[in-house]
Amino acid sequence: MATARPPGCGCRALSRWLLGAALLLGLRLCMELRQAGSGLPGRRDPPGPPRLHGRPASSPPRGARRRQVTYVRSERRALPPGGGSKPPEPSCCGQRGLPRRKHPRWHIELQPWAGPARSLDEEASRFLNYISTTQIACDHMGTDSSATDSSPSTKPWLVCLDDRFGLAHQIRNKRCRLYSLGLGNDDAQFEVRMANDGCEVHCFDPSVESAHVLASQRLWHHRLSIDWRDPHPAVAAQKLHSNTRKLGSVLNEFGHHKIDVLKADLESAEWKVLENLILEDVLEQIGQLLFEIHLHWPGFEVSGSESSVVRFWYSLLKELERRDFRLFHTYKDLSKPQIFLKKDTFNASSCYTLCWVNTRWK
Numbered sequence: 001m002a003t004a005r006p007p008g009c010g011c012r013a014l015s016r017w018l019l020g021a022a023l024l025l026g027l028r029l030c031m032e033l034r035q036a037g038s039g040l041p042g043r044r045d046p047p048g049p050p051r052l053h054g055r056p057a058s059s060p061p062r063g064a065r066r067r068q069v070t071y072v073r074s075e076r077r078a079l080p081p082g083g084g085s086k087p088p089e090p091s092c093c094g095q096r097g098l099p100r101r102k103h104p105r106w107h108i109e110l111q112p113w114a115g116p117a118r119s120l121d122e123e124a125s126r127f128l129n130y131i132s133t134t135q136i137a138c139d140h141m142g143t144d145s146s147a148t149d150s151s152p153s154t155k156p157w158l159v160c161l162d163d164r165f166g167l168a169h170q171i172r173n174k175r176c177r178l179y180s181l182g183l184g185n186d187d188a189q190f191e192v193r194m195a196n197d198g199c200e201v202h203c204f205d206p207s208v209e210s211a212h213v214l215a216s217q218r219l220w221h222h223r224l225s226i227d228w229r230d231p232h233p234a235v236a237a238q239k240l241h242s243n244t245r246k247l248g249s250v251l252n253e254f255g256h257h258k259i260d261v262l263k264a265d266l267e268s269a270e271w272k273v274l275e276n277l278i279l280e281d282v283l284e285q286i287g288q289l290l291f292e293i294h295l296h297w298p299g300f301e302v303s304g305s306e307s308s309v310v311r312f313w314y315s316l317l318k319e320l321e322r323r324d325f326r327l328f329h330t331y332k333d334l335s336k337p338q339i340f341l342k343k344d345t346f347n348a349s350s351c352y353t354l355c356w357v358n359t360r361w362k
Contacts, residue, residue, distance in 0.1 A: 106279070107279075108275060108278060108279065108315055108316065108319055109315065109319075110311060110312065110315045111311065111314055111315045111318050113307075113311065114126040114311070114314075118307055119307055120306045120307045120310065120341070122307070123306075123307045123310035123311050123314070124310055124340060124341075124346050124348070125346075126314060127310050127313055127314045128340075128346060128348050130314060130317060131293075131317070131327075131330055131352055131354060132330055132332070133327070133330075134327050134328055134329065134330060135321070135326040135327045135328070136326035136327070136328050136357065136359070137328070138160040138161075138162055138328040138329065138357070139162055140160070140161040140162055140168070141158040141159065141160055141161065141328070141329060142158060142159065142161060143155075143157065143158065143159065143190055143193040143194060143197070155331075156292070156331040156333065156353035157190040157263060157290055157353065157355075158290075158329050158355055159194075159261055159288055159290070159355070160288060160328050160329075160355070160357045165287070165288075165357050165358075165359070165361055166287070166361060166362065167260055167261070167287060167288065170260055171197055171198045171199060172198065173198075174198040176194070176198060176199035176200065176260045176261070177199065177200045177201075177202075177256065177258065177259055177260050177261075178191070178194050178195075178199045178200070178201045178202070178259070178260060178261040178262075178263065179202050179204065179247075179259050179261070179262050179263070180201065180202070180203045180204065180263045180264075181204050181226045181247075181262070181263065181264040181265070181266055181273070182203065182204070182205050182264075182265050182266070183205065183206070183207075183225070183265070183266060183267050183269075188203065190263065191203055191219060191263075192216075192219065194261070195216060195217070195218040195219040196216075196218075198218070199218060199260070199261070200218050200220075201218055201219045201220065202220045202222060202254075203219070203220065203221045203222065204222050204224045204225065204226050204250070205221065205222070205223070205224075205225075206223060206224065206225040206243045206244075207223075208221045208222065208223040209223070210223065211223050223243050224243050224244070224245055224250065225243055225244045225245075226245060226246070226247050226250065226264075226266070226273060227244045227245065227246060227269070227273070228246065228269070228272035228273050228275060228276035228301075229246060229276070230244070230245060230246050230249055231244050246276055246280070247262075247273070247276070247277060247282055248276075248280050248282045251282070251285065257285065258285055258287070259285060259286045259287065260287040260288065261287060261288045261290065262286050262288070262289050262290070263290040263291075264289075264290070264291050264292065265292045266292075267294065268294045268297065268299045268300055269299070269300050270291055270292065270293055270294070270299070271293075271298075271299040271300075271302055271312075271313065271316065272299065272300055272301055272302065274291065274316050275316060278316065278319045278320075278323075283320070283323050283325070283358075284323070286358060287357070287358050287361040288355065288356065288357050288358065288361075289320070289325060289354075289355070289356040289358075290353065290354075290355045290356075291353070291354050291355075291356075292351060292352070292353050292354075293313075293351070293352050293353075293354060294350060294351055295339075295340050295341065295348060295349070295350050295351070295352070296337065296339050296340070296341070296342065296350035296351075297341065297342065298341070306341050309341070310341070317354075320356055323358075324358060324359045324360045325356040325357065325358055325359070326356060326357055326359055327354060327355070327356050328355055328356065328357050329353075329354075329355035330352060330353070330354055330355070331352060331353040331354075332349045332352055333349050333350075333351040333352065333353070334349060336349055336350045336351040337349075337350045338350065
């Protein structure tokens with residue numbers, strides 16, 4: 001005799017089977033969506049061409065139209081109506097990464113000693129002769145593209161405007177860019193002339209009151225000091241306005257791939273800054289270097305015996321030569337004390353202005 005089923009047993013089994021099938025179907029759909037890279041259900045990419053991830057934008061060629069860097073603060077800008085405190089400091093430029101450079105070097109290669117005695121006399125004689133002798137002739141020097149007779153003996157800051165190096169062409173086409181590194185120097189005649197003639201001029205000085213100030217149509221002042229090292233993150237986080245950067249970091253932040261002219265008057269910090277430009281391969285982005293060097297003492301964080309200090313200076317300048325920079329103008333400042341490492345025996349000034357041109361600049 002057949003046993004009777006309890007009422008409702010078949011319906012419960014069918015319900016459990018259907019629930020299990022639905023769960024399996026849902027799991028399979030989730031796995032297919034994940035494999036297809038669609039993300040969470042309901043998220044869709046905006047219409048248009050597919051986006052490329054992980055590939056940085058390529059840098060524009062030299063002849064292409066230069067991207068405009070938009071600044072939003074000017075010294076002529078008024079305060080909000082009704083008085084009150086100053087408006088918040090805007091950021092100068094958007095984040096635009098540069099192509100990744102080679103791995104930085106740790107130290108420069110020192111040149112052989114000037115003589116077997118390794119004496120200060122030998123090193124000083126070689127160094128002073130080197131900075132007093134130009135390596136390339138520049139037929140047109142000045143601070144504007146129309147200069148014909150610039151009287152180089154009376155002007156320390158000069159650029160080479162020969163057509164073979166391209167700076168005059170860049171100025172005429174209003175595509176020249178100049179960086180001026182200083183420490184509270186009020187004399188800005190060179191920068192003003194270059195801006196008036198068509199250069200986009202950026203002056204870096206930590207004493208500027210605002211982060212970015214537009215002084216004229218093409219002349220900017222930035223509250224930044226160019227150093228040979230970036231500040232430690234823990235120290236920078238404690239400061240409201242961290243105003244110290246390496247030049248390579250500033251180029252990354254501003255999105256500038258080329259500097260036609262770099263002028264530096266850093267009051268004895270020039271040796272370490274120049275070393276940083278060499279070690280991090282920033283020189284290849286610079287067309288002309290105008291540096292004021294100071295010889296009355298070794299300079300910030302330069303140590304060792306007097307002869308080894310001069311050997312270090314000389315080795316830095318030879319590194320410029322290895323990278324195809326050639327000295328086209330040298331200026332001995334007779335208005336400064338005539339001393340060399342606190343000595344007055346070498347007929348040397350404590351201050352020289354040296355101007356180099358990158359012979360591979362395009």
